[in-house]
Amino acid sequence: MKESDISRIIEMAWEDRTPFDAIYDAYGLNEREVKALMKSQLKLSSYRLWRKRVTGRRTKHTTRRNFIFGRHKSPNKR
Numbered sequence: 001m002k003e004s005d006i007s008r009i010i011e012m013a014w015e016d017r018t019p020f021d022a023i024y025d026a027y028g029l030n031e032r033e034v035k036a037l038m039k040s041q042l043k044l045s046s047y048r049l050w051r052k053r054v055t056g057r058r059t060k061h062t063t064r065r066n067f068i069f070g071r072h073k074s075p076n077k078r
Helices: 003-014 020-027 031-041 044-054
Strands: none
Touching: 003 020, 003 031, 003 044, 020 031, 031 044
16 A cells, blocks of 8 residues: 555544545445554554544444534534
8 A cells, every 4th residue: 555545544534524434435444454554553642542532433434423414514604
């Protein structure tokens, strides 16, 4: 895998609203493989921080999300 692909996968994994399914669609890595990649590429403290953030997060799993589109639009915005 190219360095730029690894960098993009890490970036997508850190984003709160990017589900693991989107990473799978783009790069063919399932959640378990993304976790292994993150663990191998990040410092241990950074990996633990990331795991703490994504554990139980509904937005990281498409089937558990309660919204269709990935972006929030404020009702105050015209």
